[in-house]
Amino acid sequence: MAYVESRRCNRHKRPALAAALVPVCKVASAGLLTGALMMAAPLSAQKLEEISRPKGPLSLESTGSFFVGGHAAKQNATEIGLYGDGEITVDQMYVQYLIPQKRSGLPVVMVHGGTLTGKSYETTPDGRMGWYEYFARRGFPSYVVDQVGRARSGFNQAPFNAARAGAANPQSQPNLRRVANDVAWVRFRFGPKAGEAFSDSQFPVAAASEFAKQAVPDLGQSFPAYDPNFSALAALAQQLKGAVLMGHSQAGRYPFEAALLAPSGIRALVAIEPPGCKAAEYSDDQITKLARLPILVVYGDHLETPQSQGVSWLPFFQDCEKFVARVNAAKGNAKMLHTSELGIRGNSHMIMQDRNNLQIADLIIKWIREMTRPAR
Numbered sequence: 001m002a003y004v005e006s007r008r009c010n011r012h013k014r015p016a017l018a019a020a021l022v023p024v025c026k027v028a029s030a031g032l033l034t035g036a037l038m039m040a041a042p043l044s045a046q047k048l049e050e051i052s053r054p055k056g057p058l059s060l061e062s063t064g065s066f067f068v069g070g071h072a073a074k075q076n077a078t079e080i081g082l083y084g085d086g087e088i089t090v091d092q093m094y095v096q097y098l099i100p101q102k103r104s105g106l107p108v109v110m111v112h113g114g115t116l117t118g119k120s121y122e123t124t125p126d127g128r129m130g131w132y133e134y135f136a137r138r139g140f141p142s143y144v145v146d147q148v149g150r151a152r153s154g155f156n157q158a159p160f161n162a163a164r165a166g167a168a169n170p171q172s173q174p175n176l177r178r179v180a181n182d183v184a185w186v187r188f189r190f191g192p193k194a195g196e197a198f199s200d201s202q203f204p205v206a207a208a209s210e211f212a213k214q215a216v217p218d219l220g221q222s223f224p225a226y227d228p229n230f231s232a233l234a235a236l237a238q239q240l241k242g243a244v245l246m247g248h249s250q251a252g253r254y255p256f257e258a259a260l261l262a263p264s265g266i267r268a269l270v271a272i273e274p275p276g277c278k279a280a281e282y283s284d285d286q287i288t289k290l291a292r293l294p295i296l297v298v299y300g301d302h303l304e305t306p307q308s309q310g311v312s313w314l315p316f317f318q319d320c321e322k323f324v325a326r327v328n329a330a331k332g333n334a335k336m337l338h339t340s341e342l343g344i345r346g347n348s349h350m351i352m353q354d355r356n357n358l359q360i361a362d363l364i365i366k367w368i369r370e371m372t373r374p375a376r
């Protein structure tokens with residue numbers, strides 16, 4: 001199977017702040033996708049050079065990384081040789097940052113979704129500027145994390161080693177999740193079926209094979225009832241002494257949970273395409289607490305498209321509409337930013353990687369500036 005892409009898809013320029021630029025991409029579909037994502041030809045260096053690049057140098061005060069959270073845990077004799085008994089550190093969160101030389105906004109912390117890493121916010125699959133850099137260029141100290149148990153944050157290997165050594169039932173090992181490439185195509189709303197793009201799709205489908213490389217094993221289901229990501233994000237906001245928490249997809253509600261745990265240091269909450277907002281699950285007291293902070297919920301297009309087993313993203317969106325209404329009824333300041341209602345069509349679940357990702361970023365930035373402007 002091979003991909004067929006119209007020439008218009010290869011010649012797009014950086015999206016302007018208008019919905020007029022909507023490249024039309026057609027991708028041939030041939031059933032199962034060992035297939036639709038992995039056989040797309042990688043972009044050549046020449047094509048990457050054709051993509052609009054940011055103009056001018058990126059002026060930074062500093063860049064670096066650190067960890068937040070974490071605690072000691074016992075490593076037992078199921079470990080082999082030099083890696084035997086002793087203490088290890090688990091449940092830490094990796095954080096990397098760009099601090100612009102000229103600051104004009106609060107720190108923004110970006111949290112990726114399920115089976116992904118902080119790479120979601122870095123350079124897009126087709127080589128364009130991601131939100132991590134763009135927010136820094138717009139004057140916001142930019143922080144990107146790898147969730148606890150994911151990528152550079154590491155995970156606790158003890159349950160696997162214990163099962164291997166016969167010290168624990170193999171069934172006790174936590175499940176490692178990973179979204180299949182063909183499932184991701186539909187679930188993330190690149191198109192109505194694997195290998196076929198929506199006619200107005202903003203996702204760079206020609207680089208779908210590069211996006212597939214971003215997926216990693218996800219140990220999120222191994223956590224106890226309390227998710228250590230919540231306390232790590234709350235601690236990070238306190239350390240930054242005022243930050244905007246932004247979560248995507250599986251982590252879309254993480255900013256809410258961190259604010260309920262410890263709101264000190266959190267100035268605003270942004271939920272990007274969460275799988276619902278728990279509108280009916282939060283208590284009145286929790287809603288009252290969340291209403292003390294400005295909240296933005298962001299969704300893209302084609303929410304009604306059926307996913308697996310006929311389920312769509314529409315119920316999640318409707319649940320978040322109810323959540324926004326509850327927060328506002330509690331004298332809060334919550335807003336739904338639905339791109340298609342603004343006449344911006346074709347945005348996918350991976351909205352921070354879409355062709356018009358900077359247009360969407362500007363809408364979020366505008367809201368952040370309005371909501372966090374110092375009182376006069």
